[in-house]
């Protein structure tokens with residue numbers, strides 16, 4: 066009995082932190098209608114700064130902690146001012162979510178560069194000795210955690226309900242246009258809410274630092290837990306955020322204690338998926354209803370980059386020839402391997418492009434299908450000696466099965482809930498990959514996977530693998546281009562921008578979204594299998610959530626909705642660390658920064674910029690209404 | 701009232717309220733085959749709501765909707781569109797990010813034979829279908845005077861052209877009944893004339909139309925039959941001539957003060 070109480074107390078302490086981060090999510094969402102995934106990253110930065118000041122420099126805590134929080138908040142506001150705030154005016158909410166995912170990656174990369182990859186442990190603020198209440202032992206730090214959580218909640222509540230500033234914030238939440246007409250500076254309020262959320266996250270970070278060991282990538286965990294907590298509770302509701310956080314903390318701790326520590330996350334994630342099915346908008350709903358559907362429509366109107374017919378043919382032939390001859394020019398095996406990896410990832414990316422670029426369905430868990438494909442194929446070839454082809458097909462079948470089950474959840478969801486569900490799926494696969502040690506080899510990975518082979522011919526060298534991957538890529542690309550440039554692709558693009566109007570023309574949105582999802586799952590699975598066979602090894606972090614985010618970055622940087630563009634993003638992000646070896650440390654930072662800059666400055670990606678350039682050269686630009694009218698007048 | 705036999709669409713006893721507001725109450729009317737039926741009434745009369753109930757975007761509280769002898773009860777908006785009941789929206793909902801001709805081609809979706817797989821394989825049959833669709837779309841754009849805008853991004857078009865484009869897209873679906881929600885709103889005089897011609901051409905073609913419209917001269921010009929609504933109920937039905945003279949209609953439109961000034 067007392068054990069159970071003890072576990073619950075631990076769960077509450079963990080839950081309190083999730084609750085604080087969830088509050089930040091809720092705050093930013095209420096003011097801007099967007100999700101800010103960067104918060105967990107700021108929490109870790111604040112904690113790391115606190116460690117540096119308190120332990121490395123030896124400042125007293127009462128100086129170190131406030132300075133760490135202050136610096137983090139300042140840095141966050143500067144970053145937010147140049148990224149999040151301008152993005153709000155141009156991007157759809159789904160894209161803002163991914164932009165903030167880019168910010169998170171960037172912050173994690175920054176932490177990696179400054180503090181390295183080793184874990185840090187901050188000493189507790191008031192000594193190691195726990196407080197003892199009868200049979201219950203309470204770590205002294207949890208008093209700090211509970212106290213600061215309560216202070217954050219009360220402070221935020223007072224600010225929102227009792228002050229003029231709070232009224233302005235609420236006005237932005239309810240109707241930004243009306244608020245700006247009434248003299249509220251919406252841009253400033255947005256920045257303020259971003260800064261406030263950063264501040265809250267920083268407080269959470271420094272308070273929790275002594276209770277766990279912190280690493281550069283702990284921020285991702287904080288963000289994800291906070292996001293899950295916020296959605297469980299109902300993203301618009303402050304009490305919901307607290308309830309969600311506590312719920313999540315309790316479930317993970319109880320699951321760890323009574324079931325298995327390896328599956329604790331998995332259980333929390335399944336609970337989350339169940340909640341998404343049962344109540345797609347969370348447990349609590351506040352009265353504030355944002356009409357983000359309207360904003361969404363306005364900003365989803367991205368024009369897709371297209372080459373005119375003749376130029377497209379020439380460039381396709383040129384690209385094919387370059388692809389065919391490339392291994393003759395590239396003699397360095399390391400670089401050729403990098404190209405092969407990019408080619409393998411390109412398969413996933415084409416599927417992701419069908420799903421995201423065409424059908425407009427955000428997916429933050431695409432690497433989950435890569436994992437299913439890779440582990441299935443790897444496990445079967447290692448343990449049962451089946452041929453790799455059979456393994457790959459089995460992986461695809463399993464992935465399609467999982468995609469069908471997952472679609473029960475995802476087809477009902479849109480926008481940020483969809484993003485969350487796919488993220489959850491990726492995490493779930495990830496935690497299964499870590500947990501099922503017997504099948505996957507656990508955290509240290511599955512070793513001894515044979516190279517890919519067909520009918521006795523083995524693709525062992527990078528060069529032979531290159532031609533295999535190149536051939537597959539070309540076949541898939543040609544097929545998808547055929548499919549996407551005709552009725553099917555048009556239907557998907559219609560769904561992307563206006564589901565209601567698509568419905569009214571008899572386009573079965575559910576069926577199309579499902580097909581797009583299945584295509585993306587099958588391609589990701591294929592690519593995951595090849596990936597495992599190419600490395601002869603697969604470990605959970607090779608196909609984890611970071612990989613999912615990296616895939617999104619590749620797609621955006623390359624050019625969404627173009628099918629071909631993502632190969633440019635894949636090449637850029639895979640080859641950069643290979644070519645500039647000493648800069649490998651900066652890889653995470655750069656991939657995050659590229660994603661953010663891509664969204665802000667190159668919304669059509671590298672491919673879009675190239676197309677624009679070629680169109681200017683050939684004088685083959687898309688006509689504008691004014692051009693057409695002028696031409697009509699001259700006729 | 702037209703007999704139910706040659707009615708394309710019959711609305712019976714249709715009722716819907718939002719909270720306490722009776723948006724539509726016990727509405728009855730028919731849309732005759734091969735003619736233009738206009739649904740008119742002051743702002744907030746419940747006209748758009750009727751469209752949303754017909755296409756099942758809103759769930760009705762009571763009543764029946766019969767389309768070519770078939771109850772639409774419980775069908776999804778997609779299924780209703782597949783039956784050939786195609787509507788447009790009050791605020792033009794063209795698909796952003798696509799050119800005008802691509803927008804129109806989407807309309808052909810309902811009729812397309814070859815989907816997905818054969819397109820993936822670049823089969824000549826599916827490529828021929830694609831070419832034919834494009835040709836039809838361009839012919840329809842020409843009919844509406846929009847052919848010059850073929851390759852312009854739909855959202856860059858002026859409002860009037862967007863509204864016409866939406867009608868052309870609906871036509872592309874070869875509707876059995878075309879429902880238009882305020883097609884003339886936002887159109888200038890020349891565009892309104894284009895629209896009038898287009899509606900006449902569609903009517904000539906034998907496609908029945910149900911149109912919501914505030915522009916009275918347009919309505920009187922093209923409608924064969926008029927249904928007048930006010931505050932959620934039908935207050936008059938009949939031929940344009942009859943409606944023009946109906947005192948209840950004049951009252952609904954001009955308000956009661958009208959009587960004070962003889």
Ligand SMILES: Nc1ncnc2c1ncn2[C@@H]1O[C@H](COP(=O)(O)OP(=O)(O)OP(=O)(O)O)[C@@H](O)[C@H]1O
Nearest residue numbers: 718721723741742743744745746747748749750790
């Ligand atoms: N989704 C909704 N929720 C609540 N009330 C609604 C909704 N849609 C319509 N209404 C209400 O129903 C009534 C009828 O609206 P409707 O849009 O059908 O009018 P209308 O005849 O099309 O007017 P207009 O000529 O201005 O387009 C109005 O009082 C409106 O406020």
Ligand SMILES: [Mg+2]
Nearest residue numbers: 747748749790
């Ligand atoms: Mg209306």
